[in-house]
Amino acid sequence: MLSDLERRLLNDYQHGFPLSPTPYADIARGLGVSEAEVLAALTRLKQQGAVSRVGAVLRPNTVGVSTLAAMAVPNAELETVAALVSSYPEVNHNYEREHTLNLWFVATAPDSVRLQQVLNEISTRSGYAVLPFPLLDDYHIDLGFDLKWT
Amino acid sequence: MSLAPQTGRTPPLLDETDRRLLAAIQSGLPLVSRPYAELGARLGLSEVEVMARLQQLQTRGVISRFGVVVRHHEVGYGANAMVVWDVPDEQVRELGRCLAEFDFITLCYRRPRHLPQWRYNLYCMIHGKTREDVLSNLEWMVNRCGLQGLSHEVLFSRRRFKQRGAAYFDETPAAGSAGGG
Numbered sequence: 001m002l003s004d005l006e007r008r009l010l011n012d013y014q015h016g017f018p019l020s021p022t023p024y025a026d027i028a029r030g031l032g033v034s035e036a037e038v039l040a041a042l043t044r045l046k047q048q049g050a051v052s053r054v055g056a057v058l059r060p061n062t063v064g065v066s067t068l069a070a071m072a073v074p075n076a077e078l079e080t081v082a083a084l085v086s087s088y089p090e091v092n093h094n095y096e097r098e099h100t101l102n103l104w105f106v107a108t109a110p111d112s113v114r115l116q117q118v119l120n121e122i123s124t125r126s127g128y129a130v131l132p133f134p135l136l137d138d139y140h141i142d143l144g145f146d147l148k149w150t
Numbered sequence: 151m152s153l154a155p156q157t158g159r160t161p162p163l164l165d166e167t168d169r170r171l172l173a174a175i176q177s178g179l180p181l182v183s184r185p186y187a188e189l190g191a192r193l194g195l196s197e198v199e200v201m202a203r204l205q206q207l208q209t210r211g212v213i214s215r216f217g218v219v220v221r222h223h224e225v226g227y228g229a230n231a232m233v234v235w236d237v238p239d240e241q242v243r244e245l246g247r248c249l250a251e252f253d254f255i256t257l258c259y260r261r262p263r264h265l266p267q268w269r270y271n272l273y274c275m276i277h278g279k280t281r282e283d284v285l286s287n288l289e290w291m292v293n294r295c296g297l298q299g300l301s302h303e304v305l306f307s308r309r310r311f312k313q314r315g316a317a318y319f320d321e322t323p324a325a326g327s328a329g330g331g
Binding site (some may be wrong): 025 | 226305306
């Protein structure tokens with residue numbers, strides 16, 4: 001079970017994290033706890049996997065170049081192909097989804113040449129086509145996700 | 151198909167120091183009392199300069215969000231679906247903006263069709279505690295945005311093979327999660 005402190009940390013600081021010399025102490029003051037408690041809770045949440053990091057989410061295609069891509073892979077080979085896809089450091093998300101196009105991943109590279117090379121290699125090595133779905137327009141303003149506990 | 155950025159935005163110019171700073175926080179802000187000072191010490195920058203550059207990167211839209219990055223699955227949101235619609239090109243912006251307003255949506259993008267095998271051009275990601283939650287949110291959204299007549303598919307995730315922050319920089323592999331591009 002998550003404590004009240006953990007819930008507040010997870011929900012209330014997904015954006016607008018303090019850019020002050022002592023951000024964790026500032027958060028602690030706002031929550032009526034000590035800086036040490038905030039640091040301990042964040043460390044624990046990170047170890048448990050609930051927090052992936054305190055940090056920056058970059059807007060797609062501002063620093064590197066990224067794309068969503070999909071493949072249709074027979075079930076018997078899905079794990080093998082998924083492992084091949086995940087083995088690329090350029091791949092950051094890789095999911096099985098309920099569809100004939102059943103493997104969906106996001107790849108990010110410093111430039112489009114390298115990105116294309118990764119997709120080509122995955123296709124050649126797996127023997128299955130890779131359909132790229134690069135972003136054309138982004139409609140969502142990312143403020144994090146409002147967690148509802150009840 | 152070209153994978154060059156097609157967003158219509160000119161990528162903001164980053165100087166070498168910005169790139170080193172973004173690389174240094176790729177795996178997360180240090181969990182210490184003065185994290186910006188620690189980053190500065192690693193990079194040969196002052197604490198003030200680290201904070202100022204992070205502020206500028208947000209103002210310029212390079213950093214879209216700075217804060218706690220949560221893994222939805224680990225905090226009780228066990229269901230997520232990528233919902234894809236086939237929307238007439240002239241309506242996609244308006245409908246995309248309508249969908250993006252809902253608080254259970256984490257991503258909403260226009261992407262190219264791949265005819266004949268894939269006709270969908272508007273994508274959004276819905277997170278929920280259960281499949282039923284996701285589907286009832288979807289129904290609510292369809293009604294509110296007037297999407298009833300448009301063909302769509304709901305692609306629930308089945309297995310997560312990999313989830314972490316994008317590795318934009320070679321030197322420090324990330325170990326986190328982020329909404330992907």
